[in-house]
Amino acid sequence: MKVALASDHGGVNIRKEIANLMDILGIEYQDFGCECDGSVDYPDYALPVAQKVASGEFDRGILICGTGIGMSIAANKVKGIRCALVHDTFSAKATRAHNDTNILTMGERVIGPGLARDIAQIWLTEEFEGGRHATRVGKISEYENK
Numbered sequence: 001m002k003v004a005l006a007s008d009h010g011g012v013n014i015r016k017e018i019a020n021l022m023d024i025l026g027i028e029y030q031d032f033g034c035e036c037d038g039s040v041d042y043p044d045y046a047l048p049v050a051q052k053v054a055s056g057e058f059d060r061g062i063l064i065c066g067t068g069i070g071m072s073i074a075a076n077k078v079k080g081i082r083c084a085l086v087h088d089t090f091s092a093k094a095t096r097a098h099n100d101t102n103i104l105t106m107g108e109r110v111i112g113p114g115l116a117r118d119i120a121q122i123w124l125t126e127e128f129e130g131g132r133h134a135t136r137v138g139k140i141s142e143y144e145n146k
């Protein structure tokens, strides 16, 4: 699995935490910044990462901003992306098992690094269950492809 990782200025610390987690787990990833001295605009990071995942260049994406919301809104505009904003471990598991999400977002101004790490680890390792969930995800793709 190859993961594209990025944050805006509001998510730098959790982005570094997740990079460290993926180093430990032996997960291949590329860090697309930001190299933030000051303020940047989250769509400039969310959209390129989402495009890389949608194109198949990367299997998954993880995006961090202050709330996770802006990154999530932007990523979900890209065709083929199922992005989940997650701030609890139950949803981290469920959104992989049920929604087959390919991008995870979190907000550094919402949760701490320990919880973010746990959420990322679950999301990176949980499998999609398929079955009835595949039917439902398929309906979303069908709508998107109309």
Ligand SMILES: O=C(CO)[C@H](O)[C@H](O)COP(=O)(O)O
Binding pocket: 008, 009, 010, 011, 039, 042, 065, 066, 067, 068, 069, 070, 071
């Ligand atoms: O969470 C975010 C987007 O959803 C951003 O990180 C947040 O809006 C940045 O705010 P500021 O420019 O005030 O640091």
